[in-house]
Amino acid sequence: MNLARPPLVSWEAGDTVLVISELRKAYGSIVAVNGVSFSLERGQLLGLLGPNGAGKSTTVSMIAGLVTPDHGTVTIDGVRLSGDTDPVKRRIGLVPQDLALYDELPAKANLQLFGSLYGLSSKALEGSIARVLALVGLADRAHDKVKTFSGGMKRRLNLAAGLLHDPDILLLDEPTVGVDPQSRNAIFENLEQLKASGKALLYTTHYMEEAERLADRIVVMDHGRVLADDTLGGLRARRAGAADGASLESLFLELTGRSLRD
Amino acid sequence: MGAYVALVRKDLQIFFGDRRAVILTLAVPIAIASFFGSIFAGVPGSDEPAKIAVVVVDEDGSTISRAIVDGMQKDAALAVTAEPLTQARAAVQAGTIAVAVVIPSGFGEAAGRAFLARTTRPEVAVLFDPSRAAEVSMVRGMLTGHVMEAVGAEVFAGPQGRALVDESLKNLESASALSGSEREILRTLLQSVQQLNQTGGAAGTQGLMTVPYTVKEDAVTSGANVAYNSYAHAFAGMGVQFLLFAGIDLGMGILLERERGLWKRFRSAPVSRFTMLGARATSGTVLTLLALLVSFGFAMAVFGVRIEGSIAGFALVALACAIMAATFGLLVSALGRTAAATRRVATFAVLVMVMLGGAWVPSFIFPAWLQRVTVVIPARWAVDGLDAMTWRGLGLQAALMPTFVMLLFSAVFGALTLWKFRWEEA
Numbered sequence: 209m210n211l212a213r214p215p216l217v218s219w220e221a222g223d224t225v226l227v228i229s230e231l232r233k234a235y236g237s238i239v240a241v242n243g244v245s246f247s248l249e250r251g252q253l254l255g256l257l258g259p260n261g262a263g264k265s266t267t268v269s270m271i272a273g274l275v276t277p278d279h280g281t282v283t284i285d286g287v288r289l290s291g292d293t294d295p296v297k298r299r300i301g302l303v304p305q306d307l308a309l310y311d312e313l314p315a316k317a318n319l320q321l322f323g324s325l326y327g328l329s330s331k332a333l334e335g336s337i338a339r340v341l342a343l344v345g346l347a348d349r350a351h352d353k354v355k356t357f358s359g360g361m362k363r364r365l366n367l368a369a370g371l372l373h374d375p376d377i378l379l380l381d382e383p384t385v386g387v388d389p390q391s392r393n394a395i396f397e398n399l400e401q402l403k404a405s406g407k408a409l410l411y412t413t414h415y416m417e418e419a420e421r422l423a424d425r426i427v428v429m430d431h432g433r434v435l436a437d438d439t440l441g442g443l444r445a446r447r448a449g450a451a452d453g454a455s456l457e458s459l460f461l462e463l464t465g466r467s468l469r470d
Numbered sequence: 471m472g473a474y475v476a477l478v479r480k481d482l483q484i485f486f487g488d489r490r491a492v493i494l495t496l497a498v499p500i501a502i503a504s505f506f507g508s509i510f511a512g513v514p515g516s517d518e519p520a521k522i523a524v525v526v527v528d529e530d531g532s533t534i535s536r537a538i539v540d541g542m543q544k545d546a547a548l549a550v551t552a553e554p555l556t557q558a559r560a561a562v563q564a565g566t567i568a569v570a571v572v573i574p575s576g577f578g579e580a581a582g583r584a585f586l587a588r589t590t591r592p593e594v595a596v597l598f599d600p601s602r603a604a605e606v607s608m609v610r611g612m613l614t615g616h617v618m619e620a621v622g623a624e625v626f627a628g629p630q631g632r633a634l635v636d637e638s639l640k641n642l643e644s645a646s647a648l649s650g651s652e653r654e655i656l657r658t659l660l661q662s663v664q665q666l667n668q669t670g671g672a673a674g675t676q677g678l679m680t681v682p683y684t685v686k687e688d689a690v691t692s693g694a695n696v697a698y699n700s701y702a703h704a705f706a707g708m709g710v711q712f713l714l715f716a717g718i719d720l721g722m723g724i725l726l727e728r729e730r731g732l733w734k735r736f737r738s739a740p741v742s743r744f745t746m747l748g749a750r751a752t753s754g755t756v757l758t759l760l761a762l763l764v765s766f767g768f769a770m771a772v773f774g775v776r777i778e779g780s781i782a783g784f785a786l787v788a789l790a791c792a793i794m795a796a797t798f799g800l801l802v803s804a805l806g807r808t809a810a811a812t813r814r815v816a817t818f819a820v821l822v823m824v825m826l827g828g829a830w831v832p833s834f835i836f837p838a839w840l841q842r843v844t845v846v847i848p849a850r851w852a853v854d855g856l857d858a859m860t861w862r863g864l865g866l867q868a869a870l871m872p873t874f875v876m877l878l879f880s881a882v883f884g885a886l887t888l889w890k891f892r893w894e895e896a
Contacts, residue, residue: 272738274895293740302738306731312484324476325739369735 223250225299225408226271226377231280233266240266242432244280248377253399253409255423257416259464263432264412265305268379271410272302284377298326301375305382307362308369311355315346315365318354319372326373333372340368343398360391367395371402378402380411384418396422416457426456430464473741474749481723481753495716495761500768503708506830507701507773521549522605525558525570532578533628537620538613542571545612559597568602569609571595581621582634586660587641626666635664699861701773706856707829709765710849713758713795714820718813720754721802725809734895747800747887754796755789762788779859783869787855790876794848797883804891823849848879 226248233241241263248254258264269275271282273289282289287296309318316337323333341347344364354362367383380399384392399422403409413419419426419440426443428436436443443459486492526542528535543550553561558570572595580592594613598606625631639660642653727733736746766788769775777784806812824830826840827849836844844850855872858864 269734269895272734274734274737276894292737293742295740297738297740300738302734304731304734306734308731308735310480310484310732312487313480317480317483321476321480322735322739325473325736325741327472327740 224248225250225285226410227281227283228267228271229281229283231267231270231282232278233270233275234278239432241270241277244429244432244434246427246434246437248408248410250376250406250408251403252424253403253411253422255419255426256410256412256429257414257419257426257460258412258429262429262464264429265381266432267429268302268381268410268412271377272300272379273297298373299376301370301373301378303367303370303378303380303383305385307366309354309362309365312353314351314353315341315357316350318365319369322369323372328373336372336374340371343371343401344368345394358391360387360394363387363391364395364398367398375407377408377410380409382413383411384413384415392418416455416460420456428460428463435463473739474745474752477746477749478753478756481750482756485753485757495712495757496764499705499708499712499761499765502712503701503705503765503769504773506708507704507769510700510704521547522569522609523549523551523567524609525551525553525561525567527553527555527558527570527572529555529575530573530577531575533630534578534581534620534624535573537623538573538616541616541619542612545616547608547612562597562599565599565601568599568605570597571609571613572597578624578630581617582625582630583637585621585625586634586638626663628667632664632667635660635667639664699773699775701769702775702861703853703857705765705769705773705775706853706860707824707827709762709856710791710827710852711820711824711829712765713762713791713852714798714823714849715817716758716761717754717795717797717799718802718816718820720750720796720799721806721816722809722813724750724800724803725806725812728892728895729809737893737895743888743891743893747884747891751793751796751800751884754799755792758795759788759792762791775860777860778863780864780866780869783864783866784856784859786866786869786873787852787859787876790873790880791852791856793880794852794876794883797880797887798848800887800891801883804887804889823847826850828853848876851875851879 224247228247229245231241231244232239244263244267246254256264256267266275270277270280271289273292273294284296284299289296310321313321319337319340320333323336328336337350338347341350344367346361346365346368349357349361354365357365363383363386367380370378370380384395387395396418399409399411411419411422423440425437425439427434428443436446438446440456443456444454447454447459447462485495524542526539528539539550539552542548553570555572558567558572561567562570574593574595577592577594580590583589584591594617596606596610596613598609625634639657642648642657642660645653648656724733727736766775802812802816806816826836826844827847828844829849851872855869855876858868858872862868
């Protein structure tokens with residue numbers, strides 16, 4: 209098994225890095241995910257949309273190795289993900305929806321901890337910490353405790369923690385919840401940079417305008433199934449009589465319905 | 471290994487980064503153990519057993535009743551004061567004393583008569599605090615001895631006894647229930663007593679009908695002239711209690727990490743389950759061991775507690791206690807759903823464990839069946855092990871069984887954790 213990460217300079221658009229196939233997960237009688245399949249290419253941001261309870265988080269959890277699928281596979285560059293300690297997990301970075309940080313520790317100590325989980329040497333870790341803190345604009349706050357950070361700064365640090373080990377695939381679960389427009393814009397710029405460097409990004413959100421701005425492709429899920437998998441233009445083209453300017457939100461509501469889910 | 475060390479270091483950083491938590495973790499067990507130790511301390515530097523406070527109400531004032539009071543006052547196990555009945559009853563009701571003994575008017579004469587003949591026996595009233603029943607039993611036993619001694623002395627050597635014997639001899643002739651031979655034997659016996667009494671209480675007759683033994687008390691501690699230090703047991707009991715509380719905190723920490731999404735990060739990394747839980751067990755063991763050692767260090771410096779037994783044995787027991795507490799914390803995290811709800815249940819479980827384990831009160835006051843049951847309580851082995859190595863002064867051998875049992879509990883807690891831990895992070 210060759211897990212050596214390809215140099216980022218060598219990536220080409222169209223290189224498929226992540227393939228998920230026929231994923232299924234049930235909790236008792238409730239089927240959370242039912243036969244979900246899609247793929248993700250380098251340098252691409254895939255927007256994963258769906259109402260609450262659609263199965264987005266469970267799908268992301270299966271890709272990240274947090275949940276074991278009942279059926280189906282997750283493969284990264286042709287290598288199937290299996291087991292807690294599978295080295296292929298190093299190719300994935302997770303940015304959870306929660307601010308998964310220790311408030312009691314300084315930003316740098318948080319990053320040292322999370323980087324250590326990926327077996328980075330001290331020297332490599334120091335370099336990575338400097339790189340990701342610079343990327344998210346927190347280099348000058350490295351030694352401050354996270355509890356002194358604003359919500360937006362915590363969100364950016366949350367993103368930085370997922371990037372420490374330089375993953376090829378970044379899973380972002382609603383990474384802009386509760387942040388001000390400035391921080392959201394900064395995060396968007398970070399994501400654009402990452403995309404440009406060849407990272408493959410899987411982005412779940414409830415904000416349609418975010419998906420419209422960032423996503424190269426959109427997968428819409430509901431009731432554990434994929435309802436649509438296309439570019440924004442492709443989605444518009446499917447809808448008979450839709451104007452070029454039809455909003456993603458109207459397309460989304462047409463696909464998933466208007467009934468309340470909570 | 472890097473992940474393991476980083477996870478342990480993180481826990482230590484968080485603990486030591488919170489000065490208030492550090493002080494509370496170390497100071498609270500010390501304060502409570504000091505309080506418990508002082509309750510059971512008795513007279514500092516003395517081996518003399520604690521005395522039971524008793525009030526005596528002598529409404530008789532006879533030779534016999536005065537002798538009973540005198541005997542009780544000389545009893546090393548009793549602290550006797552004389553009070554009128556009203557005050558005695560009020561003192562018992564208020565809980566300031568456990569027992570009051572009331573000797574009613576006419577007791578001396580009636581008791582002497584009942585000693586020699588089949589007649590109505592007089593009553594001694596014992597007023598007692600129902601919450602201190604153990605002390606009542608002890609006083610009842612001691613009172614019996616003093617009454618027998620006082621009545622016997624008077625009958626064989628006192629003026630009241632002489633009159634009673636004369637009266638009994640007179641009554642003997644009219645006792646129709648006796649056969650001729652029985653009457654003759656009794657007459658001889660009473661005449662012998664009369665003869666003895668007429669010698670005027672000559673040397674040798676005083677002290678007839680006394681309790682036929684005396685008690686020499688010897689507190690068995692780690693060695694001759696080594697006084698029992700109640701702080702040693704108090705610090706063991708409270709130390710174990712707070713180790714288990716620290717275990718709960720460890721479990722709460724894991725549940726809170728889960729609620730904050732941190733376990734998603736951990737689980738998404740290529741780190742094994744053993745590493746994640748093992749690191750928590752290690753940091754938990756280090757911190758609880760530290761708390762126990764600081765606590766005992768304080769007890770040694772301030773209250774003169776000593777490891778009278780094996781130092782290696784103490785180290786083994788302390789380490790096993792810490793491992794047991796840490797794995798108990800892991801189990802709490804495995805069985806709990808939310809931190810808030812789990813804390814209440816876990817705290818209740820710990821309080822029951824330490825209560826049955828003898829950390830608060832000695833386990834000998836429990837019913838026999840309960841004492842047998844407590845062998846399945848890990849806290850009991852912990853307290854017994856620490857007691858054995860401190861004030862009991864036992865050797866390394868005595869540390870092995872408690873250590874083994876606590877490690878066995880740790881293994882069971884660890885296995886249950888691996889089985890029940892919620893690994894999936896949806």
